[in-house]
Amino acid sequence: MASYKILTSKSLIPMASRISKSNSARTAQFSSSAAMYNKEIKEYKAPQTSAATEVKKLQRPPFGKNLFLGKFDTDILAFPEVLDKERLQTLEELVAPVEKFFESIDSKKIDAEGKIPKETYDGLKALGLFGQQIPTEYGGLGFNATEFARLAEITALDASVAGLLIAGNEEQKAKYLPRLATGEWTAAFCLTEPSSGSDAASVQTRATLSDNGDYWIMNGNKIWISNGGIADFFTVFAKTQVRNKMGEMEDRVTAFLVERNFGGVTHGKPEDKLGIRGSNTCQVYFENVPIPKENVLGEVGAGFKIALNILNSGRFSMGSSGAGMLKKLIGWTAEHAVSRKQFGKALMEFELIQEKFAKMACTVYAMESMAYLTSAMLDTYEEPDCAMEAAMVKVFSSEGVWNCTSECLQILGGLGYMKDYPYERYLRDARILLIFEGTNEILRILISLLGLQHAGKHLADMVRKLRNPTANPGFVVKSTWERLRRNPKNPKLTLQLNNFLHPSVKVASELLEKRVLQFQMAVETLLARHGKEVGNKQMDLRRVADVAIDLFAMSAVVSRSSRSYCIGLRNAQHEVELAHSFCVEADLRCERLITELFGGDLTTQDLAIKKIAQTIFQNKGYCAEHPLKQN
């Protein structure tokens, strides 16, 4: 609602500053944020006549990466509104027929038979869903990230169909986009090979330039390619010989756009999967495929970056698709809990069931908030650096969906286990979320390394001095004294995040602030402890990533609920309660992780874990003697 921007205006800020303790640094902060609001008021002077008035993109620093340095971009706390009233209306009007179409899809049959019927394909094409992010000049719907996320909520209701749609949206060539937009051609993304799953840089498919230099010849095979059997158009990543800066030839990954009718492209039989069974997944073989040199995507040798960009751009929508699917599931489960009676009472009166529902609602709320915050950042920032945020959304949402679907099935009990009910299908479909688009383990490492890389640049000097205490005794003593003064267990809350939020989320924002400040100290400690080797300490990286994910989730949740409460949405009080509950839980998780990061080997089980794992691998399995064995 437009009234939200009025509320985040300057006339409310002086009220807040009168309440807080004055501090010269803080008033500087306020005047800078006030200047930002000034800008917004000026923009409103011109009446927004047509939808063609482009919103000026904001230059903001990367949010997630700066969390590692303790810099919290308070712009986030005003949950961004990307779509104006008209666009929102158009989106809602588009959503209704899509929802109706998805209700009519017989998901159970798709799951049983393992393929999507032609009517469904045609229906999707007619709705234009194959061209969601393709610009309108090529015949697509021209959605920005937020609209894409909104539609992902509905397409998630049949996971096989969602998989189909994600694979078709990435290319930017006018030659192919119109046909892809209408769905005449389907696209497939070919990266994975038998020997390279997570390790995408080690692809073995090879493309060699022909003698006359006009085309490339590609050889290799890719596995687990979605739409592999039905696609006409493939984005393939292959190794090519490239002359590097030193003048030597080295192997680098290049992205190619391959049409099936180039010849030499064959596919194997569709794989029988646990979930998303309607999605066609198969091996694709490339045998001496001639590719014209115009079909190289981007530059030769720049394929790896392109692969990462493509994967990043699709990741954040997993949050909203997970949320959309869970909202439906929770609705059905709540109906069941309200009417089913056991021990003389309806299920809804038992505390354990209430706990399950509340936790699920908090998780879904966090998922949605994170997904739409990331999509808003992608839409409103100039050159958005949101790879870390997208990865955070993906990790949190995939695990959230898996756990919540499992809980819904649990609430239904035996009924949930039966194939007659859709819960087991949703559970099986949800399992792939933790694996594809980057496994959660890899993404956690990615999140922490991106952050540590950014932090490392700024902290390089300090870390070097801390790691050489004998050479810098004065510095080490001073920094230890500073650290003790800052009181790691209970740092003084200097960020004053609650001044940017409604007072009803004050407690939650203070929890968030405390963990942000502690996180910064933990990052410094970690870098000082391990130095350059920090990239190998995966257990610590996992802790760092988990804290970062929780901090991002807390920020998203607190920002969204504050906005909802300010503009007076329905059930805004409930949103504040969800936000608060989520923040308290996240805070408890962060407490443990941060203690482990500060304490290092003294507080964690890392060494024991390594020892146990080593014994298991030496004995090729579980090696404790059987309890009944006698010597």
Add this chain to the structure above:
Amino acid sequence: MEDNGVCPDAETDAMVLNIFGRHGFPTKKLRRMTYWMPKFKNLSPWALPEKIPTSNLEVAKLAVQRMGSVDPATEMEIFQTSELRDAIDDTWIVSGQSATQRELLAKLQEKKTVFVEGAFPIWLRRTSINYFILRSDPEPLSEEDQKQRAQFDYDDVSQLRSWILGQENLTRKDIIIEPSVHEQEDGTILAVAVTGTCSKDSLLSWIRFLEKKNPNLANLSILFATNSPLGEVIPAIESSVPVNTVKKITDTSDL
């Protein structure tokens, strides 16, 4: 603006800001209205659509949904009297009953009286519609029960019994069963209905429909009451002329 319930929007804010400045009363007042009015608009837990529909059936559905919201397990059913053989009127009946109410009905002893009372008006913003209830007399706690509740020993943990442990025949000494929301001091509400015509005949059809899911109704004696301890009653009409018109206050805009 507040007298007519108009929420301010961005353009009004820009206008007021430009005319009166940032620090004057008008801007402050407008900003306060921008904050509070949307909140109040969404505060009611019984949300109604922006325009109340004019068709009686739709209004009846909204009314029964609102009345049934006290019990989340309420089921709203729409019957057509034309399905019954003996019905004189041809109308719709929107009936709301929950599983709890069905159980309460099933527990009533034979020959007990239940009353069909009505018609009470219910207001949905500026529209009113008449509804009927099926009520039985209240069952106060017996002397014995009351004594036991007063003497319930909360401190005794020597004999913890629970249905989970498989112990049957849990007496009042072990658990206190709270009365449901339908059991009030002036009666137990067993079902609620709105009919297209407020006639006795439509109510009869309603009872017939209820008997399908509440077989115990056949054993009870049903009285159509013209007075009710619950409040003033607009009596049900005898004739079959459809009269249940939706009354609307039309002098000011429909909020």
